[in-house]
Amino acid sequence: MARIAAESLVERLAEWGVDTVFGMPGDGINGIMEGLRRHRDRVRFVLVHHEEAAAFMATGYAKATGRIGVCLATSGPGGIHLLNGLYDAKLDHVPVLAITGMQETSVLGTGYQQEVHLDRLYEDVAEYNMMITNPAQLPSLVDLAIRTAYARRGVAHLTLPNDLQVAEAGMAPYRTVAPARLPETAPVYLRPSGLPRQEDVEWAAEVLNNARRPAMLVGQGALHAREEVLAVAEALGAPVAKTLPGKAVIPDDSPYTTGGIGLLGTRPSEELMDEADVLFMVGTNFPYSKFLPEQARVVQFEADPTRAGARIATDVPVVCDAKEGLRALLPLLNARDRTAHLRKYQEMMDKWRADMDALENPDRDPIAPQYVVSIVDELATDDAILTCDSGTIATWAARHWTIRGERRFYLSGTLATMAPGLPYAIAMQHAYPGRQVIAYVGDGGFTMLMGEFLTAVQQRLPVKVIINNNNSLGQILWEQMVLGYPEHGVRFPEPExxxxxxxxxxGGFGAKVTKSEDVAMAIGQALAHDGPALVDVDVNPNEPPMPAKVSYEQAKNFAQAFLKGQPHKAAIATTLFKDRIQRLGE
Known part of the structure; x- marks a missing residue:
């Protein structure tokens, strides 16, 4: 049997260490599917039920492993469906390769069925974007695509016309007029050292050593630098705030952390940003600048030169890997007595944790969503991976899922899209078959890609799904009220x-929970089940994901929404009153 060009593609992926491709077949990629079949001993094909899920899986795989994630879709609509997941990879800066099909070269430009020029469509999302026009271009363009995805921490895209997929590997489909020599490449990416310039580190140390009220803000770029972050925090006496994608940088019970920052963050973190005279940003380009200090001097350790100093006025932008930069910085830091500054925030965090504990009340009716997450947190293993969708669930996870041991936490950070929680979990279970993987999702996000639970069953993946079912689009409900609008179009009709x-x-485990006393047993049974399991919990739809600090403008608009005829104001008022009482120590 003749070796086809699609085999050259698959073989090169394998040489790059790719062991899994997430996708859905179609007539635009039958040649690639044959290449995967012929090399199924080297590269596993994971069949999904929707191409969007394939892109989310590739993105989740890349986030959890640091290795390139690969997704595959057919021409036309299949390639279009990938886009949302690919934008998630682009905005969160993880390496993903998307491979799509294209109509035969002989009919391109004729308006043939499903003729969508995906290379043009992907111009914004992809750092490297190419249509293969000659089988001899493989594997060189695979090398360039993967190197670019790694180097620029983003999306690469290759699209292959049907006829070229099944052409003889390495051969041109027609005689060339003046044949050129293709570059001889190798499946190797030479990672930059990540070492900072010595003069930059000395400059950073000078600013940090002179700080009286230092603060650190760490993000996903520092996930591999836990020990170094803690060592620098100790040397500086600096409280450490964490972005949501960087939640697992240091444990949530660390004496140095003030928890999250931003709309889903903690009050101590907001106070820290207001009071700090020097902010040290490590591995983050935190996009919500309104939560950052207005007056403080800023030192930033950033891996990408284009993002260093791009978010906030920065006194010392340093281009480096977080771990390497912190290692170089540590010997230059002068230990000073800043214990009063640190102790203040430790006391604030003690109170904040007590407030959060009070909201995890098992006696509430309807069920408090905070209680559900607290049970997941209590019963999950110390190396569990929690994936999360966007919405109110992100608030509950941010505040009530505790990072300890080797636990991890993943969500769509900058795109903040709905629906990645379950696909992420499936991809991460493939990557780490021995670890507990839990998808914590809302009813709105789950219904978008709920077919992927069947994927988990069919592939015998023991993922666990906990659904925070408030029968509404909860985050949008509260956003409408904060803007002063009575809710509209955000609650699904009864019944749930x-x-x-x-x-x-x-064919999986399923439990429905409507009473608080049944939550722990149902979640415990799901976690103990040896296959895919789902627990659907009806929670209080009127539980507000309150920001850490409520501004006067937010409070005024919230009140106006009530006065304008908020249809559920009695239930909302009752919930707010109960929350306040419990925080006071009911």
Whole structure:
């Protein structure tokens, strides 16, 4: 049997260490599917139920492993469906390769069925974007695509016309007039050292040593630098705030952390940003600049030269890997007595944790979403991976899922899209088959890609799904009220869906919970189940994801929404009153 060009593609992926491709077949990629079949001993194909999920899986795989994630879709609509997941990779700066099909070269430009020029469509999302026009271009363009995805921490895209996929590997489909010599490449990416310039580190040390009220803000770029972050925090006596994608940088019970920052963050972190005279940003280009200090001097350790100093006026922008930069900085820091500054925030965090604990009340009716997450947190292993969708669930996870041991936490950070929680979990379970992987999702996000639970069952992946079912688009509900608008179009009609029935119909474990006293047992059974499991919990739809500090403008607009005829104001007022009482130590 003749070796086809698609085999050259698959073989090169394998040489790059790619062991998994997430995708969905179609007539635009039958040649690639044949290449995967012929080399199924080297590269595993994971069949999904929607191409968007394939892109999310590739993105989640890349986030969790640091290795390139690969997704595959057919021409036209298949390639279009990948886009949301690919933008998630682009905005969160992780390496993903998207491979798509294209109509035969002989019919391009004729308006043929499903003729969508995906290379043009992907111009914004992809750092490297190429249509293969000659089988001899493989594997060189695979090398360039993967190197670019790694180097620029983003998306690369290759699209292959049908006829070229099945052409003889390495051969031109027609005689060339003046054949050129293709570059001889190798499946190797030479990572930059990440070492900072010595003069930059000395400059950073000078500013940090003179700080009286230092603060650190760490993000996902520092996930591999936990020990170094803690060592610098100790040397500076600096409290450490964490971005949501950087939640796992240091443990949540560390004496140095003030928890999250931003809309889903903690009050101590907001106070820290207001009071700091020097802010040290490590591995983050935090996009919500309104939560950053207005007057403080800023030192930033950033891996990408284009992002260093791009978010906030920065006194000392340093281009380096977070771990390497902190290692170089540590010997230059002068230990000083800043214990009063640090102790102040430790006391504030003690109170904040007590407030959060009070909201994890098992006696609430309807069920408090904070209680559900607290049970997941209590029963999960110390190396569990939690994936999360966007919405109110991100608030509950940020505040009530505790990073300890080797736990990890992943969500769509900058794109903040709905629906990646379950696909992320499936990809991460493939990457780490021995670890507990839990998808914590809302009913809105789950329904978008709920077919992927069937994917988990069919592939015998023991992922666990916990659904925070408030029968609404909860985050949008509260955003409308903060803007002063009575809610509209954000609650689904009664009755609530029973997703546990869907789980059981797929062949997995499914439990429906409507009472607080049943939460712990159902989640415990799901975590102990040896296959895919889902627990659908009806939670209080009127529980507000309150910001750490409520501004006067937010409070005024919230009140105006009530006065304008908020349809559920009695239930909301009752919930707010109960929350306040419990924080006071009911």
């Amino acid at each position: 869906a029973d997703f546990s029935a869907w789980a059981r119909s797929c």
